[in-house]
Amino acid sequence: MPEWWTYTLSDFLLFSPRTYYRLIERHNAAVWPWQIMTLGLGLATAGLLLHRAPWQGRLVSGVLAALWSWVAWSFVWRRYAVINWAATYLTGLYVVEVLLLLWAGVVRGALSFRWSRDAAGATGLALLLLSLGVYPLLAPLAGRGWRQSEIFGVVPDPTVLAPVGLLLLVEGAPPWRLLIAPVLWCAVSGATLLALGSPEAWILVPAVLLPLGAAAARGRR
Amino acid sequence: MIRAMAMAAAAALLRPLSARALTAPVTRPIPSSGERLPVVGLGTWITFNVGDDPELRDECAAVMRAFFREGGRVIDSSPMYGSSQEVIGDGLGRLGRPPDLFSADKVWTSSGAGGPAQIEESRSSWRVPRFDLLQVHNLLAWEEHLPDLLAMKAEGRVRYVGITTSEGRRHREVEEIMASRPIDFVQITYNAVDRAVERRILPLARDRGIAVLVNRPFRQGALIRHVERHRLPSWSGEIGAASWAQLLLKFIVSHPAVTCAIPATAKVAHVVENMRAGAGVFPEPAMRRRIAAHIERL
Numbered sequence A: 001m002p003e004w005w006t007y008t009l010s011d012f013l014l015f016s017p018r019t020y021y022r023l024i025e026r027h028n029a030a031v032w033p034w035q036i037m038t039l040g041l042g043l044a045t046a047g048l049l050l051h052r053a054p055w056q057g058r059l060v061s062g063v064l065a066a067l068w069s070w071v072a073w074s075f076v077w078r079r080y081a082v083i084n085w086a087a088t089y090l091t092g093l094y095v096v097e098v099l100l101l102l103w104a105g106v107v108r109g110a111l112s113f114r115w116s117r118d119a120a121g122a123t124g125l126a127l128l129l130l131s132l133g134v135y136p137l138l139a140p141l142a143g144r145g146w147r148q149s150e151i152f153g154v155v156p157d158p159t160v161l162a163p164v165g166l167l168l169l170v171e172g173a174p175p176w177r178l179l180i181a182p183v184l185w186c187a188v189s190g191a192t193l194l195a196l197g198s199p200e201a202w203i204l205v206p207a208v209l210l211p212l213g214a215a216a217a218r219g220r221r
Numbered sequence B: 001m002i003r004a005m006a007m008a009a010a011a012a013l014l015r016p017l018s019a020r021a022l023t024a025p026v027t028r029p030i031p032s033s034g035e036r037l038p039v040v041g042l043g044t045w046i047t048f049n050v051g052d053d054p055e056l057r058d059e060c061a062a063v064m065r066a067f068f069r070e071g072g073r074v075i076d077s078s079p080m081y082g083s084s085q086e087v088i089g090d091g092l093g094r095l096g097r098p099p100d101l102f103s104a105d106k107v108w109t110s111s112g113a114g115g116p117a118q119i120e121e122s123r124s125s126w127r128v129p130r131f132d133l134l135q136v137h138n139l140l141a142w143e144e145h146l147p148d149l150l151a152m153k154a155e156g157r158v159r160y161v162g163i164t165t166s167e168g169r170r171h172r173e174v175e176e177i178m179a180s181r182p183i184d185f186v187q188i189t190y191n192a193v194d195r196a197v198e199r200r201i202l203p204l205a206r207d208r209g210i211a212v213l214v215n216r217p218f219r220q221g222a223l224i225r226h227v228e229r230h231r232l233p234s235w236s237g238e239i240g241a242a243s244w245a246q247l248l249l250k251f252i253v254s255h256p257a258v259t260c261a262i263p264a265t266a267k268v269a270h271v272v273e274n275m276r277a278g279a280g281v282f283p284e285p286a287m288r289r290r291i292a293a294h295i296e297r298l
């Protein structure tokens, strides 16, 4: 593409904000009341951080892998790909992440999560709060109403942020490989939201850049 | 005076059926065949990519219904536009396959070998027996696709062949293809602020007898949003333009080389407004210069 510099984000946009947020609304309606269960699972996972049982890492990794699989299949593959052909390829990111979570977290039991009083710990907790508590409020705050709320375990963005937060709380060095897929997703989704003119872009993009800084700082120590 | 103009403008937008018959869409011939097309068509990028959302599909079908009712013919799409082709097919089905349709689609794949299968998939999404026009989207792998499209035309499996580009990209290559290949159509970006094609491509199209489709007439809506902050000039009434959209469209389609502009919209009121810009009086060269100069200053 020799003329690449003439392209802007909006040249790659395929749908209108109205179509995108109605897609979320219709998905919410189709899976209701699954939202209560996924939010509950998210809160329980966050609670497990305080519990240092030997199976804790396996359970948290398994829950994350299950929710990523579900969101990839039910939303990205079956709904989003209908209006965005690139989503078909993006589903690959979810497959990679699920396999890595299952391998490192469940099979090998190499991940154990613990809250720490440093920058990475604080950022991790902030991301969990953002994913579980703040994200559902964004749609009503932006004037789009509750039915278009983006909920952890139901639609991608909050579901992807939570593992970034959790992975910052892993004991020892940050598991970099596990951060690749969520960061790539946030980059693509953030760019899409920017092109759509959605204020959420300004949450998603920093939400994933800041933690990377925090993880790097922790990794250096 | 201003009030009188505003009333005339409103009357132009809301005129009754009988008056409309007097101002049927202006048509221009496709140079390679003489077949005439109305100068305003319908684009589908973004606006028609609504997936399987029933409410939004109803809205698209309503836009298509109004489009055909106003005398529209050319609908443009591409396999790149997500579900737009399916949505067009659904709309055409609901409207009982309007006989006036002029279907313009594209081939968009980097593999020459993948072209025929993609075209067949597009055709079945549109639910048409064959396309009227097939264009190589953004010149992607054009060396491979053009011979295939020309062969399809020779076999009667498509009626016209063309190429597309937008926003001023690869104009040199476009000119080379226009000068050396037997294409019927070229699709480019042209509007009161993006006027690069006036220098070489539009004159070349006239010389070579190539029909011109104009994409991005409103810069994806940004041009309208920009000018709408200002009052519509009072002289717009002289050419029957009752809104900024109509003034912008009349500027485009009054260029003698332009065959059809293809604005996209998801709104019935807008498709009616756009179609009516393609009827009645068009600006003469002096007025065209005035429009361009005025919009440049805003």
Ligand SMILES: NC(=O)c1ccc[n+]([C@@H]2O[C@H](COP(=O)([O-])OP(=O)(O)OC[C@H]3O[C@@H](n4cnc5c(N)ncnc54)[C@H](OP(=O)(O)O)[C@@H]3O)[C@@H](O)[C@H]2O)c1
Binding pocket: B042, B043, B044, B045, B046, B047, B076, B077, B137, B138, B164, B165, B166, B187, B214, B215, B216, B217, B218, B219, B220, B221, B222, B224, B245, B246, B262, B263, B264, B265, B266, B267, B269, B270, B271, B273, B274
């Ligand atoms: N390389 C290529 O082959 C290529 C590239 C670009 C475009 N195209 C073709 O050209 C078509 C048109 O270009 P485009 O989609 O970029 O954009 P466009 O037609 O320049 O602008 C479309 C926007 O203008 C708004 N609009 C339409 N009529 C209006 C009116 N009367 N008053 C106020 N706003 C109005 C629409 O919003 P509302 O829905 O609110 O009316 C829509 O958002 C495309 O759909 C596609 O078919 C081809």
